Amino acid sequence: MVTQSGKPAPDTTRRSERSRRAIYDAALALVAEVGYPRTTIEGIAARAGVGKQTIYRWWGSKADVLLEAFLDLSHQASREAGEDFVIPDTGDLATDIKAVLRATVDQLTDPRFEAPSRALAAEGVVNEEVGRRFMTQLMEPSLQLYVDRLRAAQRAGQVRPEIDPRIALEFFISPLAQRWLQYTGPISYEYTDTLVDYALYGLAPR
Amino acid sequence: MVTQSGKPAPDTTRRSERSRRAIYDAALALVAEVGYPRTTIEGIAARAGVGKQTIYRWWGSKADVLLEAFLDLSHQASREAGEDFVIPDTGDLATDIKAVLRATVDQLTDPRFEAPSRALAAEGVVNEEVGRRFMTQLMEPSLQLYVDRLRAAQRAGQVRPEIDPRIALEFFISPLAQRWLQYTGPISYEYTDTLVDYALYGLAPR
Amino acid sequence: MVTQSGKPAPDTTRRSERSRRAIYDAALALVAEVGYPRTTIEGIAARAGVGKQTIYRWWGSKADVLLEAFLDLSHQASREAGEDFVIPDTGDLATDIKAVLRATVDQLTDPRFEAPSRALAAEGVVNEEVGRRFMTQLMEPSLQLYVDRLRAAQRAGQVRPEIDPRIALEFFISPLAQRWLQYTGPISYEYTDTLVDYALYGLAPR
Amino acid sequence: MVTQSGKPAPDTTRRSERSRRAIYDAALALVAEVGYPRTTIEGIAARAGVGKQTIYRWWGSKADVLLEAFLDLSHQASREAGEDFVIPDTGDLATDIKAVLRATVDQLTDPRFEAPSRALAAEGVVNEEVGRRFMTQLMEPSLQLYVDRLRAAQRAGQVRPEIDPRIALEFFISPLAQRWLQYTGPISYEYTDTLVDYALYGLAPR
DNA sequence: CATTAAGCGAGACGGTACGTCCTGTCTTAAC
DNA sequence: GTTAAGACAGGACGTACCGTCTCGCTTAATG
The missing domain is CATH 1.10.357.10 (Tetracycline Repressor, domain 2)
Known part of the structure; x- marks a missing residue:
């Protein structure tokens, strides 16, 4: 659903799964530890051991990252919990x-x-x-x-x-x-x- | 209810009413125009024709300023509206x-x-x-x-x-x-x- | 030797000798302790227990204050030392x-x-x-x-x-x-x- | 001779030559125009079209910048002048x-x-x-x-x-x-x- | 099976805003 | 009228992040 911006859309097939996971984990951990406003893109990148550009390539904003990370967390939780939902x-x-x-x-x-x-x-x-x-x-x-x-x-x-x-x-x-x-x-x-x-x-x- | 902080606590009697009003107005206007996240203390100060320190002297954060500004706005509105509330x-x-x-x-x-x-x-x-x-x-x-x-x-x-x-x-x-x-x-x-x-x-x- | 500025020249006869001394002492002490660049007018005033305006009234700049303070110190030293000079x-x-x-x-x-x-x-x-x-x-x-x-x-x-x-x-x-x-x-x-x-x-x- | 500070020490090989030159020029020009005390890091950065951090990354103080700028100027002058030195x-x-x-x-x-x-x-x-x-x-x-x-x-x-x-x-x-x-x-x-x-x-x- | 092109980690860059400090002016109350 | 006190408009400080960019590197997939 990437709308046509000036940039050539990145190639999803080559995306690093390991980086994505690390970014989700770092984002959730940071929000829990220091709160949302003091969670920064640089902080997430550093904690995930990832370049900033890797975040900017795939997400549009801090909120975007967190939203996906949280969705992912919810899906995991659903899978674990089974019938409860x-x-x-x-x-x-x-x-x-x-x-x-x-x-x-x-x-x-x-x-x-x-x-x-x-x-x-x-x-x-x-x-x-x-x-x-x-x-x-x-x-x-x-x-x-x-x-x-x-x-x-x-x-x-x-x-x-x-x-x-x-x-x-x-x-x-x-x-x-x-x-x-x-x-x-x-x-x-x-x-x-x-x-x-x-x-x-x-x-x-x- | 002023908790004892490190600072000597400013003298309320000398406070500039004109500055307070200007800060309220600037804060509300900026939030309306550019949104809360892009409303900055510097922006409020500049628009109000006020030094940044005057804001930091009396308020602890952007949220503080806006809360008071909005309270003030509400009180004004109540006063104008009379029975409506x-x-x-x-x-x-x-x-x-x-x-x-x-x-x-x-x-x-x-x-x-x-x-x-x-x-x-x-x-x-x-x-x-x-x-x-x-x-x-x-x-x-x-x-x-x-x-x-x-x-x-x-x-x-x-x-x-x-x-x-x-x-x-x-x-x-x-x-x-x-x-x-x-x-x-x-x-x-x-x-x-x-x-x-x-x-x-x-x-x-x- | 105050040249005619816009301000009405202050009345020298009413000047507080005690403040002058305190300012000299504070200025010299601060320069010795923290160095000249980190010696500030506010710091001198605070240390001397004096209002800032008292300094601005009688001196034109930090250098001015220090120059007089140092002159004063030299005169004192001469007086103490007698023939040595x-x-x-x-x-x-x-x-x-x-x-x-x-x-x-x-x-x-x-x-x-x-x-x-x-x-x-x-x-x-x-x-x-x-x-x-x-x-x-x-x-x-x-x-x-x-x-x-x-x-x-x-x-x-x-x-x-x-x-x-x-x-x-x-x-x-x-x-x-x-x-x-x-x-x-x-x-x-x-x-x-x-x-x-x-x-x-x-x-x-x- | 880089002493171990808290910071990770910037990567010299990636340094922008263009920025360095612009900073030297701006620093020398400002000192000549408004004098040393009124030459500010912000002023140099603005005039050089450079972020402040770029100055703080490579130099420790205003004096540092000017010293290097002046050294550079001297070397240039020597090179131009040939035998004169x-x-x-x-x-x-x-x-x-x-x-x-x-x-x-x-x-x-x-x-x-x-x-x-x-x-x-x-x-x-x-x-x-x-x-x-x-x-x-x-x-x-x-x-x-x-x-x-x-x-x-x-x-x-x-x-x-x-x-x-x-x-x-x-x-x-x-x-x-x-x-x-x-x-x-x-x-x-x-x-x-x-x-x-x-x-x-x-x-x-x- | 090398070539090549993308994603990647890293981080320098031009900027903006932060919150602090100080400047020099002005106002107030005490003496 | 000077004084101590300190609020004020202004502006620079040095720091932290922003979002962009460029650098070598690894890693597929292709010619």
Whole structure:
């Protein structure tokens, strides 16, 4: 998807896999250690034992590198975790969503994920392009799972049919996201459970 | 609450009001024009016709400057707007909250506010200290208004008494905030109205 | 000797003697401790417990301050030393001049004098005005003593009458000065004695 | 002779010759135009169209830059001038030295040389390291020429054999240097001729 | 099977901004 | 009216990174 710039596009087949990995590792490590603003391209290159040009050849910006590194990390994690990234369907919507949200709470407080995802979220707030990629590449797949589960619940008569699942899911996701992003309140299992109870009360038919 | 640093702490009584104003104006203008990352302390100083040291004397960072500038802007706006910053109480909770959310939508898309508040929100995501100040100084007062209005609704029997207003308000605020911050969806009056309908359905007694 | 500038000349009668002394002391101490380039007006003021403006009111530059401070120091030294600052006339010109040059060697290596006089000499090299004041106020009186002593020697028939004493004295003074200023060679009693022997051999009648 | 500093020592083979030249030119031009103290590293960099870091990478200080620039200028001048930088030997010592000193007078008053050499001399007075480099790299070669010529004169019986040429040459050089450096008197052909006459009278055998 | 062209590590380069220090002017309150 | 104190506009310092560039080197793939 390289748009035609002035430069002759680099030859992907000759790309050094070893360098790419080293760059991902260095980027994630640095963001975790010193924070995003003090993570520099030079620092990543030095830590990865790589020339700066190798970074500039393949990525357009620090955010780009981190986004890919984080995507890679997420894919690895998915592969390791197996089933965990789907929403269960026990028949009881409340139980199922509570379980998923508890897993989300765990992930949001996992130090391995926290620094880079905060960094990317922040960059995305201010840089629309990064924001949209963060959204489509990282969040969207998860959101779709909620949509699917809510549709199933509608078919089962547990959620009113006129409800738009795409909006309903925000009642579970957004309050948690905001507390995490903006320090508007503490995050806990108790909190997410309450969220689900309040929200489902409104979504269920009378 | 000035913590004892190494420096002798400047004399506030001698501070130049004219410089402060010029710095606020320059900071807000630059963020609007070139974006937060390309807004520099040197740029602010130059535009304000002020020495860099005058900025460093009174603020600790670019984020600090912008936070105060934005607070100042908000206070000005409040003063101009008068009554607009309270939640009306017509007796109909849905109507009242819809009105406030529509005003919020307007503000979030007002170019005068958008750039600086995005910048601050982003900084706050990554810098906890800024995040907490953004929260307590800018958002908290507004949130309290929601709490008050929801309490009144509880007394009027329109909201179930066991609901925690502090959590309930997030159903109105957070989805909108997330769409705005993370480009997770479009923002419109229709959307916020739907939000209120879905949420109140769950909050109201059966 | 304040030339008419735009400013109303300050009132000398109200000048604080205590401040002047403190400034001299601070200036000399700082030059000795950290060297001339790292001696600053602010540093002098702080060390002297004096406002910066007090320095700017009475002196035009750092060099000015130091020049006066050093003059003051020299006058003090003269007063303490009494007779030492005249050239003796024992009748033997060589002996007399050797004695004076040995005293000069001592002074040039006295750490109390070395730092400020090097500083002033250096400033004078590059700043003609300072150079001329250094010359007329500090060196000239001493040079005149040489002229007087050489004239006496001419009257006594120990120096050829056609010799210009003003030039002759440079054979004693300049080589020593250059070695000191420019590190062109070591300084010792033996060296100055040799200088006198070589030079007088040429100045004396055959 | 690179001492082990903390920095990794730049790669000399990759050094930009074009930048070095531009820096020399800018430094000499600025010193001539605005004087040494108002010549800044930033100014040199800007005028040379060079990044500041390029200066800091290769030189340790403003004095360092100027010293090398001046050395380079001198070498250029030597190359252009050819024979002019040796002391002639016509058999008549007085004539030969007078000629050289007249050339020196010319150089000391050549505006191309005056500003930078004053600046370096001044810096050398106050900064021993610079002083010694100024001495060894710029003055020493010329001084050696005097030593050689005086030795030849001793062999020819024109100078007493017990005279140390290294001290004798100071009678020609130092008075002139001091007048130039410290404004202790005017500089002219007549003056240097007199110097030679007075001095040789003492150096010659009876 | 050499040739050649790309990616690579390294790092010098022209720049911009940083945060600190100092300049010389100006203002305030104390004496 | 001088003084101590210190805020101010300005500007240079020396450092850290930016993104571009050029250098030899390794490493496929091709002629």
